[in-house]
Amino acid sequence: MNPVLLIAIPLLFAFLSIMNKKFARPLLLVALLLDVYLVFTISKGLYSIGGFSQYGINLLVDQYSLIGLMVVNVVFFLTVVTNCKEVKRLSTVLLVALAGVNGLLLTNDLFNLFVFLEIVGISAYLITSGNKRPLATFNYLVQGTVGSGLYLLGLILLYSMTGTLNMALILPTIVDKAIPLSNLALPFMLMFIGLGVEAKLLPFNSWVKGVLQNANALTSVLIAGVFATTIALTFGRLLSTVFVLGSISNIVLVILAVTMLAGEVAAFASKRIREVLLFSAIAQSGLIILLFANGLVIPAIMLIIANIVSKYILFTITGKMVDGTKTDEIESLQGVFSKNKLVGFAFTVASLSVIGLPLFFGFIVKLNILTSLFSQYQLFLSALILVVSLIEGTYFVKLLIKLWYSVGEVKTFKVDALVKVVTLIFALGLIVFGVYTKPLTDSLMTVPEEMMEAIAERGNF
Amino acid sequence: MFSIELVVLSTLLAGVLAYIVSIKLPKLGSYLTILASLAVFSVLAYFGFNNNLDAEVNLIPQFVLFKTSMFGLYFAIIVSFIFFMVSFFNPYFIKDYKYPAAYNLFYLMALAGTIGVFFASNFITLFIFFEIVVWTSMFLIPLGKKRKPTVTYFVFSTVGSFAMLYAVMFTFSITGSFDLAAISVLSGKSALLVYILLAVAGFAKLGAYPFYVWLPKVLGKSPDPVSAVFSGGIEKLGAFIAFMAILRISPASIYLEAVGMYLQNYVIAIFGAITIVVGTLQAIRQDDAKKLLAYSSASNGGYILVAIAMSSSISLTGAMYHILAHALASTAAFLAIAVVHYRTKTTKISELGGMIHHMPLTYMVYLMAIISMAGIPPMGGFISKWLIFQAVINKQMIIVAVATFFGSIGSFLYVFRPLAALFLGQKLPKYKGVKEAPFLMMIPLIILTLGSFYIGVIPNQVIDFSNKVIAEFGFGPLLMNEFGIQGANGTLSAPIIASVFGLGVVVIAIIFFILPKSRKVGLMDTYTSGEFIYTEELLHYSADFYAPFERLYPAKPLISKVYAMIKEKVNELGRFFKYWFFTNKPEVTVLWIVLILTLLVWGDIL
Numbered sequence A: 001m002n003p004v005l006l007i008a009i010p011l012l013f014a015f016l017s018i019m020n021k022k023f024a025r026p027l028l029l030v031a032l033l034l035d036v037y038l039v040f041t042i043s044k045g046l047y048s049i050g051g052f053s054q055y056g057i058n059l060l061v062d063q064y065s066l067i068g069l070m071v072v073n074v075v076f077f078l079t080v081v082t083n084c085k086e087v088k089r090l091s092t093v094l095l096v097a098l099a100g101v102n103g104l105l106l107t108n109d110l111f112n113l114f115v116f117l118e119i120v121g122i123s124a125y126l127i128t129s130g131n132k133r134p135l136a137t138f139n140y141l142v143q144g145t146v147g148s149g150l151y152l153l154g155l156i157l158l159y160s161m162t163g164t165l166n167m168a169l170i171l172p173t174i175v176d177k178a179i180p181l182s183n184l185a186l187p188f189m190l191m192f193i194g195l196g197v198e199a200k201l202l203p204f205n206s207w208v209k210g211v212l213q214n215a216n217a218l219t220s221v222l223i224a225g226v227f228a229t230t231i232a233l234t235f236g237r238l239l240s241t242v243f244v245l246g247s248i249s250n251i252v253l254v255i256l257a258v259t260m261l262a263g264e265v266a267a268f269a270s271k272r273i274r275e276v277l278l279f280s281a282i283a284q285s286g287l288i289i290l291l292f293a294n295g296l297v298i299p300a301i302m303l304i305i306a307n308i309v310s311k312y313i314l315f316t317i318t319g320k321m322v323d324g325t326k327t328d329e330i331e332s333l334q335g336v337f338s339k340n341k342l343v344g345f346a347f348t349v350a351s352l353s354v355i356g357l358p359l360f361f362g363f364i365v366k367l368n369i370l371t372s373l374f375s376q377y378q379l380f381l382s383a384l385i386l387v388v389s390l391i392e393g394t395y396f397v398k399l400l401i402k403l404w405y406s407v408g409e410v411k412t413f414k415v416d417a418l419v420k421v422v423t424l425i426f427a428l429g430l431i432v433f434g435v436y437t438k439p440l441t442d443s444l445m446t447v448p449e450e451m452m453e454a455i456a457e458r459g460n461f
Numbered sequence B: 001m002f003s004i005e006l007v008v009l010s011t012l013l014a015g016v017l018a019y020i021v022s023i024k025l026p027k028l029g030s031y032l033t034i035l036a037s038l039a040v041f042s043v044l045a046y047f048g049f050n051n052n053l054d055a056e057v058n059l060i061p062q063f064v065l066f067k068t069s070m071f072g073l074y075f076a077i078i079v080s081f082i083f084f085m086v087s088f089f090n091p092y093f094i095k096d097y098k099y100p101a102a103y104n105l106f107y108l109m110a111l112a113g114t115i116g117v118f119f120a121s122n123f124i125t126l127f128i129f130f131e132i133v134v135w136t137s138m139f140l141i142p143l144g145k146k147r148k149p150t151v152t153y154f155v156f157s158t159v160g161s162f163a164m165l166y167a168v169m170f171t172f173s174i175t176g177s178f179d180l181a182a183i184s185v186l187s188g189k190s191a192l193l194v195y196i197l198l199a200v201a202g203f204a205k206l207g208a209y210p211f212y213v214w215l216p217k218v219l220g221k222s223p224d225p226v227s228a229v230f231s232g233g234i235e236k237l238g239a240f241i242a243f244m245a246i247l248r249i250s251p252a253s254i255y256l257e258a259v260g261m262y263l264q265n266y267v268i269a270i271f272g273a274i275t276i277v278v279g280t281l282q283a284i285r286q287d288d289a290k291k292l293l294a295y296s297s298a299s300n301g302g303y304i305l306v307a308i309a310m311s312s313s314i315s316l317t318g319a320m321y322h323i324l325a326h327a328l329a330s331t332a333a334f335l336a337i338a339v340v341h342y343r344t345k346t347t348k349i350s351e352l353g354g355m356i357h358h359m360p361l362t363y364m365v366y367l368m369a370i371i372s373m374a375g376i377p378p379m380g381g382f383i384s385k386w387l388i389f390q391a392v393i394n395k396q397m398i399i400v401a402v403a404t405f406f407g408s409i410g411s412f413l414y415v416f417r418p419l420a421a422l423f424l425g426q427k428l429p430k431y432k433g434v435k436e437a438p439f440l441m442m443i444p445l446i447i448l449t450l451g452s453f454y455i456g457v458i459p460n461q462v463i464d465f466s467n468k469v470i471a472e473f474g475f476g477p478l479l480m481n482e483f484g485i486q487g488a489n490g491t492l493s494a495p496i497i498a499s500v501f502g503l504g505v506v507v508i509a510i511i512f513f514i515l516p517k518s519r520k521v522g523l524m525d526t527y528t529s530g531e532f533i534y535t536e537e538l539l540h541y542s543a544d545f546y547a548p549f550e551r552l553y554p555a556k557p558l559i560s561k562v563y564a565m566i567k568e569k570v571n572e573l574g575r576f577f578k579y580w581f582f583t584n585k586p587e588v589t590v591l592w593i594v595l596i597l598t599l600l601v602w603g604d605i606l
Helices: A004-019 A021-039 A063-082 A084-106 A110-131 A134-162 A167-177 A181-198 A206-212 A217-242 A246-268 A273-293 A297-325 A341-355 A361-375 A379-404 A417-435 A438-445 A447-459 B004-024 B026-049 B070-087 B090-096 B100-118 B123-143 B148-175 B188-206 B214-221 B224-234 B236-248 B263-285 B289-310 B313-344 B360-374 B380-395 B398-423 B439-457 B460-472 B494-514 B547-552 B559-581 B586-605
Strands: A045-048 A058-061 B484-487 B490-493
Touching: A004 A021, A004 A084, A021 A063, A021 A084, A058 A063, A058 A084, A058 A167, A063 A084, A063 A217, A063 A297, A063 A417, A063 A438, A063 A447, A084 A110, A084 A217, A110 A134, A110 A167, A110 A181, A110 A217, A134 A167, A134 A181, A134 A206, A134 B586, A167 A217, A181 A217, A181 A246, A181 B586, A206 A217, A206 A273, A206 B586, A217 A273, A217 A297, A217 A447, A246 A273, A246 A379, A246 B559, A246 B586, A273 A297, A273 A361, A273 A379, A297 A341, A297 A361, A297 A417, A297 A438, A297 A447, A341 A361, A341 A379, A341 A417, A361 A379, A361 A417, A361 B123, A361 B148, A379 B123, A379 B148, B004 B026, B004 B100, B026 B070, B026 B090, B026 B100, B070 B100, B070 B224, B070 B236, B070 B313, B070 B439, B070 B460, B090 B100, B090 B224, B090 B313, B090 B439, B100 B123, B100 B224, B100 B236, B123 B148, B123 B224, B148 B188, B148 B214, B148 B236, B188 B236, B188 B263, B188 B289, B214 B224, B214 B289, B224 B236, B224 B289, B224 B313, B236 B263, B236 B289, B236 B313, B263 B289, B263 B398, B263 B547, B289 B313, B289 B380, B289 B398, B313 B360, B313 B380, B313 B439, B313 B460, B360 B380, B360 B398, B360 B439, B380 B398, B380 B439, B380 B484, B380 B490, B380 B494, B439 B494, B490 B494, B559 B586
Parallel strands: none
Antiparallel strands: A045 A058, B484 B490
C-alpha cells in the first residue's frame, strides 16, 4: 500500500470535517484508525510521488520511519481516545496535525520537510491556543515562525550549493562536488537552529514553558509526546544522513549538553508539577538529539520510544490530576495517589523508567546509551549524563514521595476507566520491555545500515 | 543442587505473592515475608555450605550471570539471615504502614536484589541488582512517618551506584569486558580512576565519611524493622564493593615505606579512621536511640574500611569478622529499640527510663548487643576488634590506631547512654502498663544474642570460613588452633577469656545474693531543697545526659552544610536558566539565535 495514504487520508478527512462539523470527531477517529492500520501493513521501500523519482518528492519507508510511524500513530490515536472531550473543537486541526506528523516522518525531501514542519507548527499553535494563554501561544508562534524561516534560509543556501533537495542525494553531492566544510557550516547551522526551536533545544525554546505549563492532558501529550517524537526523529534523520556537522559540531554539542543540564536543573528548581515535567522533557530531547549528533542511532531510538511512552503516562495523568484538583502546585497535590492507586502505579513506573532504574525499560536504554558512549570513549559526556540523571532522579523521587504520602488533607480527582487502562498497559509495557528487550533490540539492529544504504543506493544514480 | 537464579526469582515471586495477599490481609502477607526469608536463608546456608549452589542462568534473559564464591556466599548468608531475623518484626509493624502490601513486596525484592549482588559474576549483573536494592529499599523508608530521608538516601546511594556504573563502563571501554575479574587487568591511571570510583561506591553505600550523613537520617527516621535491615544488611553491600575495589585493583601509586602499604590504601584507612572518629563523636551526642545507633553503624563501617585497607590476613579476617559481628549486634540493638518503640511509641532517650522493669529480656538483648559493639568479651565484636587492633599495631599506623582506640572507648560512652537512661534509671509514670516484647519478637532477639555470644566464644567456624574467603583474594589463612587465634603479637584464646568472664559474673552474682537487699523507693522520688518541682522531666537524670560533650561540638555533622550548599547551588543554577532562557519574551530567544549565528560566522567564515 502506498504510504502517501498516511498523509492523504487525514488531509482529505480534514476538508470533509470542515463541511460538516458534526462528523468531525468521528472522522478524526476513523482517520486515526485507518492510519494505524496502514502503518502496520505498508511495506518498506522508496515511493516517488507522481513518478518523478529523482526530481520529485520521495517518501521513504525504512525500518527507522516505520518504527517512528508506529509509535507516533498509536500514541496519537490513544491520546485522542483518552481525551475525547477536549478533542471536539480541535478535530479538524488534529487531522491536519496527523497528516503533518506522518509527512515529517516519511518525507525524503528537504523542502517537503519544511512544508510539513509548517503544517505541524500551525496545528500546534492552534492546539495550544486551547490553553487560553494567548501570550504563550503568540510567543510560540513567533519563535516557531522564526525557526522555520531560518530552516528555509539554510535550505536555500544548501540548495544553491548542491542543486538538490533530495535528502539521500545531499551527502553524495557534497562529496562529488567537494564542497568545503566551512561553506556548509552556515546552512547547516541555520537548519539546526530552525529545527532546534521545535525540538526544544536550549536558547531557542522559551516557548515551551508558557505552552506546557498551562496545558491540559491532550495538549501536553501532543506537544511533549507526539510532536516532540516526530521532530526528534526528523532531526535524527537529518543529523545522521544529511548534515555534515564538521566545524559546527562543537557549537552543536555545547548547545545540546547545556540543554540537557539546564532542563534538569530547572526542573529541580521547580515547584509545580507541570513545570517539572516540561523541563524534564526539554532535557530528554536534548539528550536524544545529542545521541543523534554523536551517531548513536539505536540508543536514540530506544530513548525516543521510552520517552514517548513515559511522557504519555506522565502528562496524561498530570493533566487529569490538574483538571480534577484545580492546582498544579506539588505542595497542594500531596498524597493524591493514595486515593488513586492504579494511576499512581502507572505514574510511578513511568518516572522510575525515566530515572533509569532496573526492571524498567528506561534502565535498558540508559545502559545502552552509556555502553555506546563509552565505546566511543566519550568520558566527559557520559559523566555529564550521569550527573544530570542524578539530578533528574532526585526531583522525580521527591515528586513521587510527595504524591504518595500526604500531610493533612488529600485532594481527590477522578480518572475514567479508559485512561486507567491505557496508562496501565503502557506502564506494564515499560516493565515488560525492561525485563525482556530482545524483540525490540532485534528490530532496531538494522536501522543504521538501512539509513546508510538509502544514501548509498541513491548516490549511484 | 540448587540454582541461585531460582533463589532470586522465587524471592521476587514470593514478593509479588506477598503483595497480592497483603492487599486484603496485610498481616498474613507479612508472615509470608518471614517464611520467604527463612527459605532463602536456609537454602543459601544449606546448599552453600555443601558447595552445592548452581550458578547457571537459564530463565533470566540478557547479560545476567551468576557465579558462586566463598566471598559472595559469606555476605549472602549474613544478609539473608538478617532479613530473616528482622522479618519477625514485620507482623507487628505492618499495620502502621500506609501501604502495607508495598512494604511486603519491597522487603522481599530488596532481599532478592542483595542476593543477586553477592552472586553476580559480571559488573552489569552486579549493577542491576545493586540498583534494584537501591530503589526497592528506598520505598521502604517513607512508610514510616518521615518522607524526607527517602530523597537523601536516593541521592547518596545513586552517587555511589553511578560512580560504580562509570567505573564499570570505563573498565569496559578499556578491557572490553564486564567480568568482575576485568578490573584486575587495569593498570596505571585508568586503574586509579576505577579504584577511586569503586571506593566512592563502597563508601556511599557503607556510609563512610564523607557520605555518612545519610545514615542517621535514614536509619533514624525509617520504620524500625527497616532501620535494622539497613544497618545489619543493606549497608553491607558497601563493604562488599569496598572489598572488591581495594583488593582487586592495583593502581600505579606510591609505596609508603613507613607503614608498608600503598598510598591509596593508606588514604582509605585514613578515611576509615575519620569515619570512626566522626561517627563516634556524633553518636555520643544523640538523644534519639535510633540515630545514636545509626552513627555507631557509620563508625563501625569505618573499622571495616580500616581493616580492608591494611590488606593482611589478620586485618581481612578482622574485617570479615566485624561484618558478621556488627550485623548481629547492630540488628539486635535496633530490634531491641524497636521493641521499646513498639511499646512506648518513642525512641527519644530523654523521654524514657526504667524500661528494665517492664522488659528485662529486651534489656538483656540490648546489653549483650552493646557489649559486642563496644568490643568487650565474650561477644563477637571483641574478636573482630582484637584482630583489627592487632593488624593496626602491627602495621605501626599510629594515627589510625589512635582513631580506632578512640572509637572503641567512645563507643562505651554512647552505648552506655541508652543503657543507663533508657533501660535503667527512673521510670516515668506514663509507662506504667508497658509490657515485654511479644513472643514472635523475642525469637530473633534471642537468636541474635546467642549468635553474637557464640561467635565471641568459639570463633573457629567463622575463621575457617573467612580463611576460605580471603584465600580467594590471594591471602594466606589466619592461623588458629583448637582454642586460640594466632595474632601478630600473641594468641587469643576466646573460650578462656569467656570462662574468666563467666567466672566474674558468677562471683558478682554470689556477692549480689549474699549482700542485703537494697531498699526500694518510688522512682520519681526526687526532691530538691524542699522546693516543689514543677518540671520533674528536666531533673530526670537522662535529660542532658552528656551535657559536657554537647558544648564541645555541633550536633549536626559539618559536612551536611556542604551538601545543603550543593543543593542550593543546583537550585540557583536552575533559577538562573529559568530566568535567562525561559522568559515570555520571544525577542530574547531571537537575540540568542542572532548571538549564536554571529559567533559562528565570526569564528568560521569571516
